[in-house]
Amino acid sequence: MIERIHLRVVQAVEQHGSLTAAAKELCVTQSALSHTMRKLEDNLGTPIWLREGRSLRLTQAGRYLLNISNRVLPLLRHAEDKLKQIAQGERGTLRIGMECHPCYQWLLKVVSPFLDAWPDVDVDVKQKFQFGGVGALLDYEIDLLVTPDPFYKSGLCFSPVFxxxxxxxxxxxxxxxxxxxxxxxxxxxxxxxxxxxxxxxxxxxxxxxxxxxxxxxxxxxxxxxxxxxxxxxxxxxxxxxxxxxxxxxxxxxxxxxxxxxxxxxxKQIYLGTREGDAGIEYLKAFIDLARDYEHPAGVSDSQ
Amino acid sequence: MIERIHLRVVQAVEQHGSLTAAAKELCVTQSALSHTMRKLEDNLGTPIWLREGRSLRLTQAGRYLLNISNRVLPLLRHAEDKLKQIAQGERGTLRIGMECHPCYQWLLKVVSPFLDAWPDVDVDVKQKFQFGGVGALLDYEIDLLVTPDPFYKSGLCFSPVFxxxxxxxxxxxxxxxxxxxxxxxxxxxxxxxxxxxxxxxxxxxxxxxxxxxxxxxxxxxxxxxxxxxxxxxxxxxxxxxxxxxxxxxxxxxxxxxxxxxxxxxxKQIYLGTREGDAGIEYLKAFIDLARDYEHPAGVSDSQ
DNA sequence: TAATATCTATGAGCAAAATTAATTGATGCG
DNA sequence: CGCATCAATTAATTTTGCTCATAGATATTA
Missing domain, CATH: 3.40.190.10 (Periplasmic binding protein-like II)
Structure with a gap:
């Protein structure tokens, strides 16, 4: 009922002063906006503007709608930005599952440079899984599993890190x-x-x-x-x-x-991922970082 | 680009588990939703759901969109409610302008029962006007003017209250x-x-x-x-x-x-309003309350 | 294992909705 | 007074969105 276009029109009219100017801003004709807003006004049962001569003045309802516009539109615009970043693999949340208690200290040391390299990717770490780490991976509870027990299964992919x-x-x-x-x-x-x-x-x-x-x-x-x-x-x-x-x-x-x-x-520590996620850049990057990481004691290949 | 329908579909699918169920909820066919969401996915460049067998599982992008849905949709629904209340004159803001300093005490005594009688109407009181009280009325800065000096002008309407x-x-x-x-x-x-x-x-x-x-x-x-x-x-x-x-x-x-x-x-005190606002119920109600109000000292007609 | 039911995706056709173009009427402005 | 500009309106046109029918995939049941 209240659609995005209505919010945009209210905002644009306020910003540019007239329907005609708003129409230019939104790349449609003045007529289109007149029709569109008229329909909303009929629907709500109240005018958005008082028509005084050839200018529009917001009514109470209009002022309220303008408030809503100013709150909702930025949310949507920001969401679109973010979603497009997610689409391009620049942004996301890497949800890491841990099945190796002592590895936590190691993980922290890998996460730290990762966050620097991928400022728009968040990292979540989970440790409890109802159906085990592999289950969590398959259920999309997590995107990456740190485990000493690789469980080869179709759709999953494990690679040793140290x-x-x-x-x-x-x-x-x-x-x-x-x-x-x-x-x-x-x-x-x-x-x-x-x-x-x-x-x-x-x-x-x-x-x-x-x-x-x-x-x-x-x-x-x-x-x-x-x-x-x-x-x-x-x-x-x-x-x-x-x-x-x-x-x-x-x-x-x-x-x-x-x-x-x-x-x-x-023992070895493995990182497990879903095969379907092979295209996610930051996931690949994380695994590379993890594999390259040298242990402080240099013990990773000492046994 | 992201339209209300998209938010509604994401929310409904999450709530009812499938596109088909969501379609029933939204009173359209499954096909319509499939087309609609496909278009959004193409537009964003990322799928909202992973199609696994015959079920949908939210992607990261999808989860993000669901968040937005849960934030934006209630705002819009609430806005519609409020706007319809405004349309029916049940809700609004009565902006009162005062051009009579000592009347403030009197006003408070009228406002109090008014707020009780009209719980969904807010009251604002202003005292400073760049172009005088009448100007403020004509400029829609206020909706009601309390003044000892009625200024008869077309479009305005003054009635004495005491x-x-x-x-x-x-x-x-x-x-x-x-x-x-x-x-x-x-x-x-x-x-x-x-x-x-x-x-x-x-x-x-x-x-x-x-x-x-x-x-x-x-x-x-x-x-x-x-x-x-x-x-x-x-x-x-x-x-x-x-x-x-x-x-x-x-x-x-x-x-x-x-x-x-x-x-x-x-002297007399008058309440001024715009003729165009004659239909606003709570405005009429306020004027009636004001006119009926008896002065504590009973002085209103003593001179 | 075969049959059945249920889910999503897809393509074509159609109806409804949105948009435009053109015009009218109103109103500022010089 | 004449010109420019604005919103509303009407009718025509374009676009969109929806439905129907169906295919493909996958669970469920006999």
């Missing part, structure tokens, strides 16, 4: 501290600290404890890496973390790093 | 206090207090001092009635005010009232 070794972190003077490597049996009388996720998503279980049918004395969880490592430092438990992360914290806390098993546990 | 007597107010023990009436000469050695307006708009000059060619000793001005009367009470000057107003204040301040001249100065 390798690392998962290691055991213990207190500096812990009995395992000096060892060349730890065995599953060594954890039988230990308290194990992990992030609060299902055990089948924890490598320490799937690749280390379960194969040897070992269960640690206790299993406690912590959301925050910092807290977890302070617990480790005060010898209240041991934790399994990426080597680069553990070594980072080892500078500040009295902790030691021990290989898990004779050969260690090798 | 009569009153303009009297001299003096301190209780002033030399004129006991007099039956004052003469112009009595003011020759007095300080005269008035509102800060031109002398040709002050009755005390036009109807009293000027005919007798008398000029008071001093002429001081004050915006506020209360202040002016406190000055009078402390015998720093005399003032000319409506009798009803003076008697109101006489209850609280040590002041006396003296007739101006043998026959007194009779």
């Amino acid at each position: 390798d690392y070794e998962q290691v055991l972190v213990v207190a500096k003077h812990h009995v395992l501290a000096g060892r060349q490597y730890a065995l599953a049996e060594d954890l039988r009388d230990q308290v194990l600290l992990t992030y609060p996720v299902a055990t089948d998503r924890l490598d320490i279980y799937t690749q280390f404890l379960n194969p040897a049918a070992v269960v640690p004395k206790h299993h406690k969880t912590s959301e925050a890496t910092e807290i977890m490592l302070q617990m480790v430092a005060s010898d209240r438990g041991v934790a399994a973390l990426p080597r680069w992360l553990a070594e980072e914290y080892a500078k500040k806390l009295p902790i030691s790093v021990v290989r898990l098993g004779k050969d260690g546990i090798a | 009569d009153y007597e303009q009297v001299l107010v003096v301190a209780k023990h002033h030399v004129l206090a006991g007099r039956q009436y004052a003469l112009a000469e009595d003011l020759r050695d007095q300080v005269l207090l008035t509102y800060p307006v031109a002398t040709d708009r002050l009755d005390i000059y036009t109807q009293f001092l000027n005919p007798a060619a008398v000029v008071p000793k001093h002429h001081k001005t004050s915006e506020a009635t209360e202040i002016m009367l406190q000055m009078v009470a402390s015998d720093r000057g005399v003032a000319a005010l409506p009798r009803w107003l003076a008697e109101e204040y006489a209850k609280k301040l040590p002041i006396s009232v003296v007739r101006l001249g043998k026959d007194g100065i009779a």
Whole structure:
């Protein structure tokens, strides 16, 4: 009923003083505007202007409509700009899903240069998914998944960004501290600290404890890496973390790093995307940035 | 370019889950919406939805457009409601102009029941006019003029709302206090207090001092009635005010009232409107309320 | 697995709506 | 008074938007 053209006419008449001038502005004839506005006035049941001689003066209704015009039109114009930017891949929101708790620190270091390079792209990070990270990707909840477990499925595309070794972190003077490597049996009388996720998503279980049918004395969880490592430092438990992360914290806390098993546990971090999004420039750019990123400890290829 | 229909479709599809359902909601065929939205997508250069099988899933652009829809559509719907209320005279803004300083107190007492009776009508009061009250009326700066000086002119319409007597107010023990009436000469050695307006708009000059060619000793001005009367009470000057107003204040301040001249100065207050506004219900209602209002002192017809 | 139902996209034709051109009447202005 | 300019109006024309019919795709059901 009130259409965009009506708002534009009210605004243009106010700006240029007459219907004729407004018509020129809007690239139509004066007649067209006269007809159009007449129809709106009939529809509303009130004139927008008082016709005084050959000039128009806004009525109360007209003044109100002018207010609406001034509020709505900029919104629409701005929306069009933004949508066209989105169309050209210059603007958007990159929604990143994380399935790798300790990677958060790494992510922050990649996001920072990305935001500088793509000022019109926003970044959202989510960590909870009802149907797992892959589900979130397929459901368009997220656009990029950071995960150690690539799940090859048609429509999705995973690419590795860095390798690392998962290691055991213990207190500096812990009995395992000096060892060349730890065995599953060594954890039988230990308290194990992990992030609060299902055990089948924890490598320490799937690749280390379960194969040897070992269960640690206790299993406690912590959301925050910092807290977890302070617990480790005060010898209240041991934790399994990426080597680069553990070594980072080892500078500040009295902790030691021990290989898990004779050969260690090798891991990779992958970035997953939808194949359909292959054309999105800023997504490609993010993956490139992530792949190029050198770890501060230079551990990314050290294992 | 982005038209109202596009916003409505995006919203309806989100609400009802499919184009077909949205089409039913909007009372058109599915085909119409498909065509319409396709055109917008071509225009923007980006799809609004991803077509997955037979269902639609919003793209980033689509989500953005949905946001805009949720912001803009309620604005427009509300505007239509309001405009139709304005059309039916149920809603509006009554802009009142005052050319009679002391009437302000009276006005407040009329406005109060008016606002109760017309909850959807706002009231604005203005006191300064570049081209006088009549000019403001003709220029649509105001819709109603409160004035003691009706200025009959085609297109305008004045109706009296009450009569009153303009009297001299003096301190209780002033030399004129006991007099039956004052003469112009009595003011020759007095300080005269008035509102800060031109002398040709002050009755005390036009109807009293000027005919007798008398000029008071001093002429001081004050915006506020209360202040002016406190000055009078402390015998720093005399003032000319409506009798009803003076008697109101006489209850609280040590002041006396003296007739101006043998026959007194009779005044009326008029309400002026544009003839073209004769159909506005709430305007008529205001004038009726004003005319019916009885002065607290019952002075309106006492002179 | 075949049949059915349901969804979107598409093309052609048509009706309605918007626009224009031309004109009228009114009103400032020199 | 004559000229220029403005909004409204009428009729003609163009454009748009809508519907119908149908195809293609994909879930659902037997």
